[in-house]
Each structure stands twice: as C-alpha cells, then as structure tokens.
Amino acid sequence: MDTLLSAPILFFMLGSIIALAGARIPFPEGFDKALAAYLLVAIGLKGGVALTTADTATVLPLLLTAGLISLLMPLLGFALLRSAVGLDRVNAAAVAAHYGSVSLVTFVTATKVLESSGVPFGGHMVAALAIMEGPAIITGLLLAGATGVTAVAAGAGGGTMSMPIDDGRDEGRDEERGGSLREAVREAAFNGSVLLLAGSLLVGLVIGKPGLEKLSGLFVAPWDGALSLFLLGMGYLATSRLREAASLSARLIAFGLVMPLLGAVIGLAAASALGLGLGDAxxxxxxxxxxxxxxxxxxxxxxxxxxxxxxxxxxxxGISFPFNILVGIPLYVAMSRALLG
Incomplete structure (x- = not known):
C-alpha cells in the first residue's frame, strides 16, 4: 500500500485519469523527451558512482547472466505466442523481442520503491539494465528470419510479407536478413538512450562520489519531482495505449499479464543463484x-x-507496463523478501 501511495505512482494514476477524461496534459513540446534524458543521465551517474566500490567478482557474473537472460527470454515468449496465442512467426518474434528487453521507467520506479523502503541496491544494476536492452533484438530477428520471410520496407511505417516458398532466391533473402540483423544490432548498440545511459554510467565511474556531490543540486535533489512528472506523462500514454489494446485478442492480453510473471520467476531464480541481496534481487x-x-x-x-x-x-x-507499475513491483518485492529474507 505504501508503494501505491508514493508520489510517483500517484502521479502515474493521475495521468491515467486525465487520459480517461479525454483531456490533455499541457506539457510543452519535447518536455517528455527532456525528462527521459534527465532520468537516463541521473540514474547513470548514480550507478557509475556506486560502481566505484563494487566487487568485480560479483558484478561480472551478474552482467553475464543479465545478457544471457535477455538473449534467451524471447525464446519462451515466442513459444507461448505461437502455441497459446496463435500469432504468425514474424509478429510472435517481434513481440517476444520486446519482452526479452527491458523498461527503463519500470526499473527506475522500482529503485524509487527500494529507496523509499530503505532497501539498498548496487549501482551495477544500472549496468545490467544497459546490457539487457539489446540481446533480445538479435534473438527476435533470428526467430523471424528463420521463416523465409523477406523484410521489404514499404514506406516508413509498414511492409509486405511474402509467403515462405522456395523460389530459388534464398541467397538474396539471406543477404536481406543479414542486412536487417546488422542494422538492428547497430540500432541497438548505438540507440541514443542506451548510449546516454552507458555514457553517464562511465562519467559517474570517473567522477566518483565527490564529483556527484557537486552535481547533486541538479541530479539528486530534483529526482523525485522529475520522476513524478515523467510518470504523469507515462500514465497518460499507457492509458491511451490501453484503448488500443482493447482491440487485441483475449489470449494476447493474457500473454501481456502472464509473461511479466514468468520473467519475474526467471529473474528471482537468477538472483538466488547469484546470491544477490534483497535490493539487487x-x-x-x-x-x-x-x-x-x-x-x-x-x-x-x-x-x-x-x-x-x-x-x-x-x-x-497498455497492459504490461501499468501492470508492472501498479501490481508487479510490490509483488516482486514480496517475492524477493519471501525467498531471500
């Protein structure tokens, strides 16, 4: 209950109410992007500073495990989407890739919950966040590419799908899929948000605690307010997407609720195997x-x-994000406490 009554979560709910009322949040143009950039820099700086005292023997296995989970998680999602939901291979691979990657805002909200509860956590978890962004994209493309589907762009927002028939042009398709994979890897590695987070992490590692103290007026003190404003906008956006989600099949919506729980179980098993403390878990x-x-x-x-x-x-x-914010995070804290104490 304390989690639900924290200011950021209440602002998330307020954003949802505004969207349901059909009103608009009078943010100036680009304000939400500026807030997102601020959060990336702030969490990166604090994580980098915390890394200055981290134990390498603990951090390296954690980061390797995080990358491996992101690489393999889409396989589970893909299997469920194909067998239980009935999606075609390309869309199943794409959706599965989303669930193998991570959400910065969900992570940041969880850190706020831990801070409010006085539960410590390591800055190396920010590095885990950065590492888990990209591997799932590679897996998703490999899953889609195995179907013989040619990715042909049709303008900026759509495409055409060819049937997986043997027409003697497999070599050309392999080249297209290879190009798509290279493009996606490049996009994942040089995505602006990933670079900003990783770069801020390195800056924090270099400047250490004394350097962060000089920046505390900008990146520490305003943290709660900035997060609250950002979640206000995210609540509005999530509820707007929820209206679109109404057109999704019941099985797909069920997947959006079940997959986070399956991921949570996998994460908890990994945390236990790695011997992580409560906050890191x-x-x-x-x-x-x-x-x-x-x-x-x-x-x-x-x-x-x-x-x-x-x-x-x-x-x-529209489904998984609000579920994680309102229900998931308190549940994940309870699960971790029950297993790890």
Whole structure:
C-alpha cells in the first residue's frame, strides 16, 4: 500500500485519469523527451558512482547472466505466442523481442520503491539494465528470419510479407536478413538512450562520489519531482495505449499479464543463484519482468518492417507496463523478501 501511495505512482494514476477524461496534459513540446534524458543521465551517474566500490567478482557474473537472460527470454515468449496465442512467426518474434528487453521507467520506479523502503541496491544494476536492452533484438530477428520471410520496407511505417516458398532466391533473402540483423544490432548498440545511459554510467565511474556531490543540486535533489512528472506523462500514454489494446485478442492480453510473471520467476531464480541481496534481487526480477517500448520498437521498425507495431506497443505500454507499475513491483518485492529474507 505504501508503494501505491508514493508520489510517483500517484502521479502515474493521475495521468491515467486525465487520459480517461479525454483531456490533455499541457506539457510543452519535447518536455517528455527532456525528462527521459534527465532520468537516463541521473540514474547513470548514480550507478557509475556506486560502481566505484563494487566487487568485480560479483558484478561480472551478474552482467553475464543479465545478457544471457535477455538473449534467451524471447525464446519462451515466442513459444507461448505461437502455441497459446496463435500469432504468425514474424509478429510472435517481434513481440517476444520486446519482452526479452527491458523498461527503463519500470526499473527506475522500482529503485524509487527500494529507496523509499530503505532497501539498498548496487549501482551495477544500472549496468545490467544497459546490457539487457539489446540481446533480445538479435534473438527476435533470428526467430523471424528463420521463416523465409523477406523484410521489404514499404514506406516508413509498414511492409509486405511474402509467403515462405522456395523460389530459388534464398541467397538474396539471406543477404536481406543479414542486412536487417546488422542494422538492428547497430540500432541497438548505438540507440541514443542506451548510449546516454552507458555514457553517464562511465562519467559517474570517473567522477566518483565527490564529483556527484557537486552535481547533486541538479541530479539528486530534483529526482523525485522529475520522476513524478515523467510518470504523469507515462500514465497518460499507457492509458491511451490501453484503448488500443482493447482491440487485441483475449489470449494476447493474457500473454501481456502472464509473461511479466514468468520473467519475474526467471529473474528471482537468477538472483538466488547469484546470491544477490534483497535490493539487487528486486531489480533483477523487475528487469526480467519488464518489456521494452523504446529501444526494441526503434530497432525493429526498419529491421523487421513486416511486424505489426499495433500488436506490440499497445500490449507493452497498455497492459504490461501499468501492470508492472501498479501490481508487479510490490509483488516482486514480496517475492524477493519471501525467498531471500
């Protein structure tokens, strides 16, 4: 209950109410993007400073595990989407890639919950966040590419799908899929949000605690207010996407609720195997339970244009994101406490 009554969560609910009322939030143009950039820099700086005292023997296995989970998680999502939901291979691969990647805002909200509860966590979890952004994109493209579907762009927002028949042009298709994979890897590695987060992490590592103290007036003190404003906008956006999600099938909506829970179980098992403390475990569980709505859509928009963003974005933003914010994070804290104490 304390989590639901915290200022950021209340502002998230306020944004939802404004959207349901059919009104608009009078943010100036680009304000939400500026807030997102601020949050990336702030969380990166604090994570980098915390890394200055981190134990390498603990951090390296964690980061390797985080990357491996992101690489393999889409396999589970893909299997469920194909067998239980009945999606075609390309869309199943695209949606699964979203759920193998991570959500910055869900992660940041979880850190705020931990801070409010006085539960410590390590800055290396920010590095885990950065590492888990990209591997799922590669897996998603490999899953889609195995079908013989040619990714042919049709303008900026769509494409055409060819049937997987043997027409003697497999070599050309392999080249197209290879190009799509290279493009997606490049997009994932050089995505602006990923670079900003990783760069801020390095800056924090270099300047250390004394350097951060000099910047505390900008990146520490205003943190709660900036997060509250950002979640106000995210509540509005998520509820707007929820209206679009109403057109999704019941099975796909069920996937959007079940997949975060399956990811949470995987994250909890990994946290237990790695011997993580409570705070780090909660963040690992949260990362595994979250879904991307920034890095993955940007990478797949060009690399897999035949996939329908009208499935993945409403599902991630309209179903899984609010579920994680309002229900998931308190549940993940309780799960971690029950297992790790």
């Amino acid at each position: 909660v963040l690992m569980v949260t990362l595994c339970a979250s879904a991307s709505y920034i890095a993955v859509p940007a990478a797949l928009r060009h690399a897999l244009p035949t996939a329908d963003p009208g499935l993945s974005l409403p599902l991630c933003l």
